[in-house]
Every structure is written in structure tokens, then in C-alpha cells.
Amino acid sequence: MTPQFDVAHLIQLAVGPVFLLAGVAATLNVLTSRLGRIVDRARPLEAQLAAASDPVERADLTARLEVMARRARYMNASLTLSTISGFLVAIVVLLLFFRAFLSIDLSVATAVVFVVSIVCLALALLTFLVEVRIATLALRIGPRRGP
DSSP states (O other): OOHHHHHHHHHHHHHHHHHHHHHHHHHHHHHHHHHHHHHHHHHHHHHHHHHOOOHHHHHHHHHHHHHHHHHHHHHHHHHHHHHHHHHHHHHHHHHHHHHHHHOOOOHHHHHHHHHHHHHHHHHHHHHHHHHHHHHHHHOOOSOOOOO
């Protein structure tokens, strides 16, 4: 095999993980935007809570802020897991190149890192699903009705 073929083949092998990395980057963009919206919605509620004197209103605002805090924790976990997944995919690409140029067998290490990356991505999507579920359950449209 010619060195050009080896590099071409190596780039072909790396294309799959690179596409996965692009997908993880897009997911990170969505998760970051969603976390920003949670924070943006919580700030006015905090100001309302500070100004509220009615105990019923304070209890309602506190409950809503607790939901926001819970959602933010899940989004943070999802962001963390997605970032770890993206980092591990980048490591997979590096391992592919190291394997080719250093002539050492890194097949097992590459496979393990890739599987851990996919597990992190799956957990990130699961925590995102939990956050969406919490948001949906807490959704209130229209005025609140009496007790």
C-alpha cells in the first residue's frame, strides 16, 4: 500500500466519528440555548419573589423556582455528558491516527473509548428527556384557577 492510500483510508475511517462530533456539537448548541432560557425565565421570578409579600404568592414563586432549579440541574448534567461524549469522540479520532502512524494496536482502546462516548451521549439524551418531561409537567397555560 502506498502512504497516500493509508492516509486516504485513515481519513475514511475518521469520517464517521467526525460526523458524530458534529452531531454532538449541534446537541450542545440546543442544550446550551435551553439552559439559557431556563436562567432567563428564573431571573424575573427571583425578582418577583424578593418583592412579594403575600405568602401564597411567595409559595407559588418558590415552587416555580424550585422546578427551574431542577430543570437547570438536568440540563447541566446533559451538557456535561454531551461534552464528555464529544471529547471522547475526538480521542477516538486521535487514536485512529496514532494507530496508523505509530504502528501499535489500539483497536481495543479505540473501541472502549467509542463505546463510553456513546454511553455518555445516550445518558445526555436521557437527562434531556427528563428535563423536557419536568418542563412539560410544570407547564401552565392561562390564568391559575382557584384552589
